Amino acid sequence: MPSEPRHSPIVPSYGSASLADLAASVAAAVGIPALPNALGIGEARRACILLVDGLGWEQLRDHPAAAPFLSELARNSRPLTAGFPATTVTSLASLCTGLSSGQHGMLGYQVLIPGTARLLNALRWDTRVDPQHWQPHLTIYERAAAAGIPAFHIAQGSFRGTGLTTALMRGAEYLPADTMGVLAARAASALAEHSRAYVTVYHGDLDATGHVFGVGSDAWAKQLAHVDKLAEHIAGSLPPETILYITADHGMVDVDEQDRIDIDAEPALRAGVAVLGGEPRARHVYARPGAAADVLATWREVLGDRAWVMPREEAIKEGWFGPVDPALAERIGDVIAAPADTAALVATQAEPRESALFGMHGSLTPSDQLIPALAYPAVQS
Numbered sequence: 397m398p399s400e401p402r403h404s405p406i407v408p409s410y411g412s413a414s415l416a417d418l419a420a421s422v423a424a425a426v427g428i429p430a431l432p433n434a435l436g437i438g439e440a441r442r443a444c445i446l447l448v449d450g451l452g453w454e455q456l457r458d459h460p461a462a463a464p465f466l467s468e469l470a471r472n473s474r475p476l477t478a479g480f481p482a483t484t485v486t487s488l489a490s491l492c493t494g495l496s497s498g499q500h501g502m503l504g505y506q507v508l509i510p511g512t513a514r515l516l517n518a519l520r521w522d523t524r525v526d527p528q529h530w531q532p533h534l535t536i537y538e539r540a541a542a543a544g545i546p547a548f549h550i551a552q553g554s555f556r557g558t559g560l561t562t563a564l565m566r567g568a569e570y571l572p573a574d575t576m577g578v579l580a581a582r583a584a585s586a587l588a589e590h591s592r593a594y595v596t597v598y599h600g601d602l603d604a605t606g607h608v609f610g611v612g613s614d615a616w617a618k619q620l621a622h623v624d625k626l627a628e629h630i631a632g633s634l635p636p637e638t639i640l641y642i643t644a645d646h647g648m649v650d651v652d653e654q655d656r657i658d659i660d661a662e663p664a665l666r667a668g669v670a671v672l673g674g675e676p677r678a679r680h681v682y683a684r685p686g687a688a689a690d691v692l693a694t695w696r697e698v699l700g701d702r703a704w705v706m707p708r709e710e711a712i713k714e715g716w717f718g719p720v721d722p723a724l725a726e727r728i729g730d731v732i733a734a735p736a737d738t739a740a741l742v743a744t745q746a747e748p749r750e751s752a753l754f755g756m757h758g759s760l761t762p763s764d765q766l767i768p769a770l771a772y773p774a775v776q777s
Contacts, residue, residue, distance in 0.1 A: 403736065403761075405704050405716075405734060405736075405759075405760035405761075406477060406760050406761065406762060406765045406766070407480075407714060407715050407716060407760065408477040408478065408479045408480055408496075408715070408716070408718065408765065409476070409477045410479070410496045410715065410718035410719070411434060411496075411718070412434055413434075413435075413474075413476050413477060414476055414477050414478070414479055414490070414496070414718075415476055415477070415478050415479055415487055415490045415491060415643065415645070415767060416479060416490035416491075416493070416494050416495055416496050416718075417432075417434040417435055417476070417494075418435060418445070418476055418641060418643060418769050419445065419490060419491045419492070419493075419494045419536060420432055420433070420434065420494030420536075421433045421434055421435035421436070421437045422437060422443045422445055422594075422639065422641055423443070423494060423536045423539070423540070423594060424437070425437040425438060425439055425440050425443060425639065426439075426440055426441065426442065426443045426540075426545060426592065426593075426594055427439075427543060427545060427592070428536060428539045428540045428543055428545060428594060429539065429543055430539060431494050431536070431539065432494075435769075437639070438639075440637055440638060440639045441591060441592050441593075441637040441638065442587050442590070442592060442593045442594075442595070442634075442635065442637060442638040442639075443593075443594055443595070443638065443639050443640075443641075444583055444587060444595040444596070444597065444630065444634070444638065444639070444640045444641075445491065445595070445596045445597070445640075445641050445642075445643060446583075446596075446597045446599070446626075446627055446630055446640065446641070446642045446643070447487075447488075447491060447596065447597065447598050447599070447643055447644060447645060448599050448602055448623050448627075448642065448643075448644050449484060449598065449599065449600040449601075449602060449603035449604075449644065449645055450600075450602045450603030450604075450605075450606045450607075450611075450644065450645070450646065450647070450648050450755075450757070451602055451620075451623065451642075451643075451644035451647075451767070451768065452611075452644060452646065452647020452648055452757075452763060452764070452766060452767060453470075453475035453644075453647065453762075453766035453767055453768050454647055454762055454763050454766055455606075455611045455616075455620075455647055455648065455763075456470060456620075456768055457470070459617050459620055462617040462618070462620045462621045462624065463620050463621065463623070463624035464624065465624050465625075465627060465628040465631075466623075466624050466627055466642065466768070466770060468774075469642070469770035469771065469772060469774055470768060470770055472774055473768065473769060473770055473771065473774075474769070475766040475767060475768060475769070476643070476766070476767050476768075476769045477765045477766065477767070478490075478644070478645060478646045478647075478764070478765050478766075478767050479496060479497050479718070480497060480678065480716045480717060480734070480760060480765075481497070481503070481504045481505070481674065481675070481677075481678030481734075481758040481759075482645075482646035482647070482677075482678070482757050482758050482759065482760075482764040482765050483504060483505050483645070483646060483675060483678060483757060483758045484505075484519070484600075484603070484645050484646070485502050485504065485505055485518040485519060485560065486502050486503065486504060486645075487644075487645030487646060488502075488560070488564055488598075488645060489501075489502035489531065489563075489564055491596065491645070492535050492536060492537070492549075492564040492565055492596075493531075493533050493534070493535055493536060493564070494536055495533060496717065496718025496719060497717045497718060498712070498717035498718045498719055498720030498721060498724065499533070499718065499719055499720070499721055500531055500533055501530065501531060501721065501724040501727060502518060502530075502531055502563070502564070503680070503717065503724070503727045503728060504518075504673065504674050504675065504678055504680060504758075505517065505518065505519065505674060505675040505678075505758075506518075506673045506674060506675065506680070507673050507674070507680055507727045507728075508671055508673055508680065508682050508726070508727060508729075509522070509525060510726040510727060513670065513671060515671060515673050516530070518559070518560050518563075519560060521558060521559025521560060522559070523559075525559065527559045527560070527562040527563035528562065528563065528566070530563055531563040531564060534567075535564060535565060535566050535567050535568070536567075536594070537549065537565060537566065537567030537568035537594070538566055538567030539567075540567065540594045541567045544592075545592050545593065545594055546569070546586075546590045546592065546593050546594070547567060547568050547569065547593070547594045547595075548568055548569045548570075548571055548582075548586045548593065548594070548595045548596070549565045549568040549569075549570050549571070549595075549596050549597075549598070550570075550571045550572075550573050550579055550582045550583055550586070550595065550596070550597045550598070551570075551572070551573065551597070551598040551599075551600075552572065552573070552574055552598075552600065553572030553573070553574055555598075556570045556572055568596075571586065576599070576622060576625070576626045576629075579597055579599060579626060579630075580626055580629040580630050580633065583595055583597050583630050583633070584630070584633035584634075587633075587634060587635055587638055588633075588635050597630070599623065599626060601619060601622075601623075602616070602619050602620060602623050603645075603648070605619040606648045606755035607648075607753045607754065607755045607756075608753070608754060608755070609754065609755070610650040610754045610755045611647075611648045611649070611650055611755050612650050616755075627642050627770075627772075631772045634772070639771065639772075639773075640771070640772040641769055641770065641771055641772075642768060642769075642770040642772070643767055643768055643769050643770070644767040644768060645767070646757040646758070646764055646765075646767065647757060647762075647763045647764050647765065647766060647767065648755045648756065648757045648763065648764070649677070649738045649755070649756060649757065649761070649763045649764065650738065650754060650755055651676070651738055651739070651740040651753075651754065651755070651756050652738070655737075655738045655739045655740060656676075656739075656740050656742050656751075657699070657702065657735075657739060657740065657741050657742065658742050658743070658744050658751075659672065659741055659742065659743045659746075660743050660744050660745040660746060661744070662698060664694050664698055665694065665695060665698055667687075667690070667691070667694060668683055668684050668687030668688075668690050668691045668694070669681055669682070669683060669684070669687075669691060670682050670683060670684045672743060672746065673729060674729065674732075674733075674758070675750060675756070675758050676735070676740035676741050676742045676743075676747075676750060676751065676753075676756050676758070677734070677735050677739075677740055677741070677756045677757055677758035677759040677764065678732075678733075678734055678758030678759055679729065679731075679732065679733040679734075679741050680727075680728060680729030680732060681695065681729045681730060681731040681732070681733060682729050682730055683730040683731065688707065688730040688731065691730065691731050692705065692707050692730075692731050695731055695733055699733065699741075701736065702735060702736060702737070702739045703733045703734060703735045703736055703739060703741065704733070704734045704735075704736060704760060705731060705732070705733045705734075706731070706732045706733075707730065707731060707732075708725065708728045708729060708730055708731070708732065711728070711732045712725065712728070716732065716734075716760070734758070734759040734760045735759050736759070736761065737761065738763075740756050
């Protein structure tokens, strides 16, 4: 019999301490209606959320010298959980809607388009898929606009107008910013020029550095030092009655060669599989008709204690995705595989680019799931 992973998965704390709860709570604090303030954040006239892609809680904790400003804020804070999968598409959707992944339906990097044999890669999108139909819920920005509160999203200019941006950031005034200096300046202006405002800022270079060089690298630590200055500059320009929260979409692990399980080199892992979705640390496995039970048994047998492997129904019951809209359940794989420790389920033939990355994320380990929620001005515990 295969053994189970030595540690239990960290099931995201939806409804109390997840990224979705932070977004909803900050929005509620500035008066955006119909959103719960689960974190009990005090009222403010303006709010800014800086989301640093890839800034996991454990990685920040391991590099205090590189990030003195953020590390000081972390002393009196507790981590949140990102949500599952712990990946940018899913977490950005939670940030922009205040909903869990099972509610907003952005269920991973690559998910099956029901009724087809195609995957939707949400970062590249598919022009045959209507973004507003795929993610139909009101965004926080739309709620803000309806309440008369100016709402802004500040990020790289090339992201403006993409399918993902349309799905998640409807209602926001999109302010392009391709450098850290412009990010900080545009955040400062958006807050200062309005008596009330809701602003989100996205920065992705730390994640990109981690993917290529790893979170244990000198390059990653040096990039973190730049992020620390970005956060400090935004904090230093806040007008009165403004709150800032610095958070992330996921953490990351370094995956060595011996920790890579190549699905394309394991015929048993391809048997009965119609479409392989997700990413190396959060797999959606879509079975051929009638083959789901066999695929589940085989994946559990082959992977053993290297991954948590669940059928769709059990993963939903265990709360991996939070409350799940039944209309969206088909997007979830028949089998879900979340690698434990630092393992990864790569597919070197089907996904050569993704399989070559060194830093990866998506799973239910502390390194993937735990993210900061750093308040400025600091909240005393």
